[in-house]
Amino acid sequence: MKIKLIHCADLHLDSPFQGLTTKEPSLADRFKHSTNEAFVKIIDLCLAEKVDFLTIGGDTFDGADRSLSAQILLRDQFERLYKADIPVIIVAGNHDPMPDWLTEIKYPNNVHLLGGDKVESIPIEKNGKVITRIYGTSYKVSEVTENLSLKLQAKEKDTVSIGLLHANVGSRKGHAPYAPCSLNDLKENNMDIWLLGHIHTTEVLCKDPLILYPGNIQGRHINEDGPRGCYIIKIDSNRKISYEFKPVHNILWKQEEMNIKDIMTTVELTELLLDKCEEELSKLNNDEKGIVVRWRLTGPSPLYHELTMTDKIEETKEILVARFFNQAPFIFPESIRLKIRPERQKKDYINQENFIGDFLRLAGKVENDDQMKNELLKILNQPLSNRTIRKYLEEIDENELLTILEDSVNLGIDLLSGDKSS
Structure with missing residues (x-):
């Protein structure tokens, strides 16, 4: 059965743009709602493309001090997907570890926030049949130095297996060494696809199995230049995988x-x-x-x-x-x-x-x-x-x-x- 999904990560909703506020206050005001608006574009894209599910690879929020308006925005956008019967699978990253998700805001039943105590496996169904399983685990604390990828092992081969992880693959400089792992670690875990978060640059690390970073959805400073967005990933009935980057940035x-x-x-x-x-x-x-x-x-x-x-x-x-x-x-x-x-x-x-x-x-x-x-x-x-x-x-x-x-x-x-x- 054909599968279509969208993967994004590092939304950093409610980002304060502190550097801009100090240096260029008038410019910072232009960026005030840019990350939130970019996320709305992703939801629009999910609905337009009629995807089977949406994955978010960590750092949905920028920090624990998140505004009520950003939380309500997230809930309302997930409600739009709920009405279209589109599941959302999320892992928590270093900017939004599990304790920070304890909130009075209740998300609709299509939202699956994976826990941090163990690896979870979420089956995705279509027309009454399981079409894929998503394996993932969230950060329990901000600074995770353990190689979490070693815990994610695909067990079912009758469906497409997807690993969802917030991690630093290959010890990239300029990024905190959280959940560090190597490319070989990911290749050896029997996944058909790895959907990653943490690195803010769009990059396909490997095509077989498909391993990619979508990057963040809105550049926040000059070193986050170029288009920012998400990936549409398609899997045909022969398990052939194709992917396309879709920009959603506002600025x-x-x-x-x-x-x-x-x-x-x-x-x-x-x-x-x-x-x-x-x-x-x-x-x-x-x-x-x-x-x-x-x-x-x-x-x-x-x-x-x-x-x-x-x-x-x-x-x-x-x-x-x-x-x-x-x-x-x-x-x-x-x-x-x-x-x-x-x-x-x-x-x-x-x-x-x-x-x-x-x-x-x-x-x-x-x-x-x-x-x-x-x-x-x-x-x-x-x-x-x-x-x-x-x-x-x-x-x-x-x-x-x-x-x-x-x-x-x-x-x-x-x-x-x-x-x-x-």
């Missing part, structure tokens, strides 16, 4: 590099970015409310001195915000970052027997000397010894140090060479 985060080596004036640069804004807005579909973009300006530039030594970049950003932020759909330049360099490069000076040559050779030595790099890192991270400052700053690592060093070299070339563009 798109985007990062883009732009070489400005041929831009000669700041007026030209501003006009270029105005045109780029118009181009980006023309690409939006009817469901998208706006774009938040970070541009990185690159290349050897005749504007290096003017852009690095004046406020022209901030002025340009203000022009773009005034033109495009208060319209619908909107575009907001999160930042315009300079990765440009002076037109004359390091190789033009490094062999000269003068002060600028000495400066460049010393900088090159630092790049390849671990002791010097460690000493510089200690100096740069010294302010973090203050507990108050540590709340607002992050520790600088070696990669960031090399970026700082490169920027310093470019600035040094500009100031010491006397080749000014303004």
Whole structure:
């Protein structure tokens, strides 16, 4: 019998967008209901596609302090699926462990929140016949360091077996190591499909068996750029599996590099970015409310001195915000970052027997000397010894140090060479 389902994860309903609230309050207001609205789109999609069931792979809520309106929204959307006879199977993750689900809100009978004390198996029926079994377990506490995947073993092979898990597969950096497991751990558990949560990036880890992360449903900061959404998964009568990613985000985060080596004036640069804004807005579909973009300006530039030594970049950003932020759909330049360099490069000076040559050779030595790099890192991270400052700053690592060093070299070339563009 054919099966169709939708899988999503990391909804983070009621997300507070704290970083945006601090840096860009007006932008944070645009995001206020974006995660909730993206979830409504998933329910709309379930109904339009007439799926057999919906799975949610953890972190439905952003934390224990969830608003009543978000809880009611979740219940009301599940009610829509209940009326269409569509089951919902949920596991709790690190942001919403089982104790946080103890609430006065009662969900309809089509909702199955899997427990955390043992692995549960939920049979899904269609026309009176079991078409699939979903195996899963929830987090009992926020920090789960046990390999939960080892507990999930498919036992029935007469139906399609699906594992539902909130986990860090392959010890991905940048994500907490909760329920850590390897790809081989998942492949050896006799599942036909693994539906995962926790990693916010959309990724298919394996096609046979199908193992995938849907990512979160709405980007919340610049490093969660690109489309966000869910997967529609279809299984035909021969157990052939197909899948399709469906974006549901309301606001798109985007990062883009732009070489400005041929831009000669700041007026030209501003006009270029105005045109780029118009181009980006023309690409939006009817469901998208706006774009938040970070541009990185690159290349050897005749504007290096003017852009690095004046406020022209901030002025340009203000022009773009005034033109495009208060319209619908909107575009907001999160930042315009300079990765440009002076037109004359390091190789033009490094062999000269003068002060600028000495400066460049010393900088090159630092790049390849671990002791010097460690000493510089200690100096740069010294302010973090203050507990108050540590709340607002992050520790600088070696990669960031090399970026700082490169920027310093470019600035040094500009100031010491006397080749000014303004």
